[in-house]
Amino acid sequence: MDWDKLRIFHAVADAGSLTHAGDLLHLSQSAVSRQIRGLEESLNATLFHRHARGLILTEQGELLFDATRAMMKRLDAATARIRDSEEEVFGELRVTTTVGFGTLWLAPRLPKLFERYPDLNIDLMLEESVLDLPMREADVAIRMKEPSQADLIRKRLMSVHMRLYATKAYIEKFGEPKEMSDLEDHRLICQNPSAAQVGAGATLVAQLMAEGVPSKLSVNNYFGVLQGVLHNVGLGVLPDYLANDFPELVRVIPEVESSEVPVFLAYPEELRHSQRIAAFRDFVQEEIIAYRKNIKNQ
Numbered sequence: 631m632d633w634d635k636l637r638i639f640h641a642v643a644d645a646g647s648l649t650h651a652g653d654l655l656h657l658s659q660s661a662v663s664r665q666i667r668g669l670e671e672s673l674n675a676t677l678f679h680r681h682a683r684g685l686i687l688t689e690q691g692e693l694l695f696d697a698t699r700a701m702m703k704r705l706d707a708a709t710a711r712i713r714d715s716e717e718e719v720f721g722e723l724r725v726t727t728t729v730g731f732g733t734l735w736l737a738p739r740l741p742k743l744f745e746r747y748p749d750l751n752i753d754l755m756l757e758e759s760v761l762d763l764p765m766r767e768a769d770v771a772i773r774m775k776e777p778s779q780a781d782l783i784r785k786r787l788m789s790v791h792m793r794l795y796a797t798k799a800y801i802e803k804f805g806e807p808k809e810m811s812d813l814e815d816h817r818l819i820c821q822n823p824s825a826a827q828v829g830a831g832a833t834l835v836a837q838l839m840a841e842g843v844p845s846k847l848s849v850n851n852y853f854g855v856l857q858g859v860l861h862n863v864g865l866g867v868l869p870d871y872l873a874n875d876f877p878e879l880v881r882v883i884p885e886v887e888s889s890e891v892p893v894f895l896a897y898p899e900e901l902r903h904s905q906r907i908a909a910f911r912d913f914v915q916e917e918i919i920a921y922r923k924n925i926k927n928q
Contacts, residue, residue, distance in 0.1 A: 635669040638662055639677065640698040643691065646684045703766035707900055719909040720749035726768035730852030731893070732756040735871055736772065736914075743913045750906065763898050770897040770907050772914070774828045777896045784896040785911070787918050790869045792831040792888035794838075795879045800862040807865065807882050813841045817864030819855050822848040830888035835867055838886070874924050 641651040642662060652662045670677050677691035687695055727736060732754055740752065761767040764781050771777070777784055796806070807816055820835045839846070847863055849855050856876070859866035865882060869891075873879050895914060897907050 631672070632669070635665050635672075636694075636698055636701075638665040639669055639694065640702060642666060642678070642685065643687055643695040643698070646686075648685070700765065707766050707898070718749070719747040719905050721906060722751040722753055723770065723906045723910055724753040724755060724768045725770050725772070725910065726755040726757055726761045727772040728758055728774060729756045730869065731772060731774070731871075733851075733853045734856065734869075735875070738875065739917050742917075743910070746913070747909055750909070763896060766898070769901060769904070770895065770910060773894050773896065774891050776892060776894050779896075781899045782896045783899055783902060784894050785915075787893045787895050787914065788871075788922070790871055790891040790893055792828075792834050792867055792891070793870050793873075794865055794882050794886040795859055795868050795873070796865050796882050797860060797862055797878050798880055799878070800859075800864075801880060801882070803862070806880075809883060810838075810841050810886070812883070813838065813843050813865070816843070817845040817847060818843045819847045819849070819858040819864045819866040821852065821855060821867070822850050828891050830891050831867065831869075834886070834888040838867070871921065874921060 638651065638655060638657070641655055642648060645651040645654065648659045648662045648666070651657075652659045655662065666677065673690070673694075675690040676688050677694060678685040679688055725736075733756065737754065740754075743752075744750065755761065755768055760773065760777075761771065762779070763769075763771055763777075764779055772787070774790070776786075804816065807813060818835075818838060820838070821831060823832060823835060845864070847858050849858065852868060855866045855868055856872060858864065859868065860876070860878065868879070873881065895911060897904075897911075901907050
């Protein structure tokens, strides 16, 4: 099968338009149309339905597009490996992690990484859903559970527990709850039970709600929960890694704690020799070590 025709087909399917694909490929619309027509003739199949608002893939077109999309992702991975220098770190690195960990722990530390590698570009993809690393939806992931996908290199970074926090100012004004029964005098701030989150956090919130908490503020991510706590709206269920970066947080009712949540870094086996991934992996591990030292010294 003619690779050039497949490349043009993929661009048209992705853009949904002969004109837009031509602009991207620096080809005329008629040239793109001829290539698509030639591909359809060679396959003896119709790949697109022509519609007033653009092109729509037929069932056969969808099958071919799935194949070319996988091919393109493999080519991107190969290109990244080829471009990786043995001595320099540069280019784009797509990192995926959860909204909470990405905004509250990782992003504030990235300036150090950019100081070390000024030619590195980070595309930070904050998703509660798990992206497919072998299919190159991202290059490297930090996940709140051990990855189950095959062909991944994985390393356990640390463990997290969900705990109950308030600010010093809140405690001075409203008093410090000492035991679970004291929750009936306070407002609880937590992730919305319907929001995507680690099971350990959802289980802890369910246990706390069973104590008859009279008022609740629910948010769909931990960044929102943290903002509520910092502004003294109530007591918040938050990951323990925040206590080190936000000294105004005070842990309350020490027996309130979720089960252990493992944090893993993972990346595809085919990117084992990527200098960009090695730089990011080593940086994150250094920051984890520094984080642990700070916790021990407190």
